[in-house]
Amino acid sequence: MTAQELPNGFTGFANRKPGFEPASASVGHTPVGGYTTGGGAALAGVPAGYERGAQGAFQYARDHARPDAGAASFDPDKLRLIPDTDRRWAWTEVDLNALRHNVASLKRHVGPGVRVMAVVKADGYGHGAVRCAKTALNSGAEYLGVATVNEAIELREALVNAPILVLSQPPDEAIPLLLAYKVMPSVYTPDFAIRYAEAADAFGIRAPYHLAVNTGMNRIGVRHDQVVEFLSQVSFHRALDLVGTFTHFATADAPETLDFHIQTKRFLEAIQGMRVAGVDPGIIHAANSAAAIRYPDVHFDMVRPGIALYGLHPCPETRTMIELKPVMSVHARVTDARLVPMSEGVSYGMNYRSPGSVKICTIPVGYADGLRRGLSGRTDFIVSGQRFRQVGNICMDQCMFEVDMRIYGTRRRVDPQIGDEVVLVGRQGDSVVTLDDMANTLGTIHYELSIGFAQRMPRVYV
Numbered sequence: 198m199t200a201q202e203l204p205n206g207f208t209g210f211a212n213r214k215p216g217f218e219p220a221s222a223s224v225g226h227t228p229v230g231g232y233t234t235g236g237g238a239a240l241a242g243v244p245a246g247y248e249r250g251a252q253g254a255f256q257y258a259r260d261h262a263r264p265d266a267g268a269a270s271f272d273p274d275k276l277r278l279i280p281d282t283d284r285r286w287a288w289t290e291v292d293l294n295a296l297r298h299n300v301a302s303l304k305r306h307v308g309p310g311v312r313v314m315a316v317v318k319a320d321g322y323g324h325g326a327v328r329c330a331k332t333a334l335n336s337g338a339e340y341l342g343v344a345t346v347n348e349a350i351e352l353r354e355a356l357v358n359a360p361i362l363v364l365s366q367p368p369d370e371a372i373p374l375l376l377a378y379k380v381m382p383s384v385y386t387p388d389f390a391i392r393y394a395e396a397a398d399a400f401g402i403r404a405p406y407h408l409a410v411n412t413g414m415n416r417i418g419v420r421h422d423q424v425v426e427f428l429s430q431v432s433f434h435r436a437l438d439l440v441g442t443f444t445h446f447a448t449a450d451a452p453e454t455l456d457f458h459i460q461t462k463r464f465l466e467a468i469q470g471m472r473v474a475g476v477d478p479g480i481i482h483a484a485n486s487a488a489a490i491r492y493p494d495v496h497f498d499m500v501r502p503g504i505a506l507y508g509l510h511p512c513p514e515t516r517t518m519i520e521l522k523p524v525m526s527v528h529a530r531v532t533d534a535r536l537v538p539m540s541e542g543v544s545y546g547m548n549y550r551s552p553g554s555v556k557i558c559t560i561p562v563g564y565a566d567g568l569r570r571g572l573s574g575r576t577d578f579i580v581s582g583q584r585f586r587q588v589g590n591i592c593m594d595q596c597m598f599e600v601d602m603r604i605y606g607t608r609r610r611v612d613p614q615i616g617d618e619v620v621l622v623g624r625q626g627d628s629v630v631t632l633d634d635m636a637n638t639l640g641t642i643h644y645e646l647s648i649g650f651a652q653r654m655p656r657v658y659v
């Protein structure tokens with residue numbers, strides 16, 4: 198076979214004249230990203246654009262969706278209207294009603310007089326920070342907590358105007374952003390406090406902040422027994438405005454409670470010390486979801502639930518204490534399906550071999566979408582209300598599951614077809630797969646998994 202006869206129409210470089218330059222190719226396109234198709238001279242009788250070597254190929258130009266002379270033109274507005282879920286059969290569903298329910302449950306649980314700060318860091322634990330923040334605020338939350346300055350700015354640019362606290366101390370260089378977007382930092386170094394105050398003073402405004410107190414987690418904060426000393430170092434600055442004082446628990450979700458009580462005691466002593474020194478601690482807050490649900494003593498003026506907003510229990514102990522509804526579910530559609538003969542392998546490594554009489558179905562979800570590779574062969578998907586085992590190694594963008602095609606007694610046989618819906622996380626009929634199940638299998642926590650599922654999949658709010 199000569200190069201001209203290659204079955205896919207690719208002629209290869211061997212066939213090109215010496216001195217061939219892609220830029221002078223006869224089809225008149227601009228090579229982009231190293232594409233050099235269509236290098237052959239136009240053949241007599243062949244319509245323009247179908248020269249040898251260009252056969253079946255797109256003609257690449259810089260502006261992909263723009264009308265090109267003589268080429269098909271597409272209406273960019275119509276293209277945009279094709280929903281993400283029709284571009285790829287995989288999506289997460291975010292049930293904002295469930296979020297409303299969870300905020301209301303938490304509010305009822307903590308009672309009147311205790312504010313709720315909705316923690317929407319990490320894009321709302323993968324649920325979408327802006328929509329979740331707005332929904333939480335409409336359901337009774339009054340404050341927002343984020344991890345980074347950019348997360349706060351995203352909320353402001355989406356016209357969220359509730360108070361926002363960054364739950365750590367940002368770099369000094371970010372101070373103008375804090376002031377411009379009216380975002381409060383957590384503060385624990387005198388240097389930052391002074392720089393922040395001076396910058397605010399230069400604009401003739403106040404520098405509101407929350408003081409972070411380290412009561413034992415040893416992550417951030419002024420040590421509980423050095424709070425008064427810290428305040429004396431910065432209190433001369435008139436612009437500084439202490440709006441709140443908080444700590445964070447390391448073990449509020451643990452069965453063992455000794456460390457939790459030590460942290461609580463230290464926090465109370467620090468607050469007491471501030472009062473004795475004549476400093477108003479402002480809004481006092483400490484409780485994450487686990488503490489807010491388990492320990493009424495540490496509600497103080499405000500609680501800071503994150504995970505519970507999204508309907509996930511921070512620990513087994515809270516299951517009987519509050520009713521939460523999961524907000525996220527994960528969905529896909531079957532993209533391919535085939536009967537695989539006995540002993541044939543499936544996926545990379547072929548660790549799974551067909552036992553015979555099985556249909557292997559493919560969905561377009563992989564570890565790049567948060568379906569962790571460690572779940573290979575260890576999680577179930579739901580189709581038509583029945584559970585099916587994921588089999589073979591989970592690939593980056595796809596994975597497979599197994600459907601037993603044998604007939605047993607009265608069991609209704611499910612025979613998935615291309616396009617059928619698959620639930621990876623959530624409920625369908627009587628079957629449920631939870632993020633908790635997956636986290637337990639992996640030896641991690643569901644926080645990590647909900648965030649993972651936001652990596653690439655489109656999100657649908659319902």
Ligand SMILES: *Cc1c(COP(=O)(O)O)cnc(C)c1O
Nearest residue numbers: 316364445485486501502503504
């Ligand atoms: C993340 C975070 C929270 C929320 O914790 P959950 O366990 O998700 O409720 C509260 N406070 C601080 C300081 C945090 O970093």
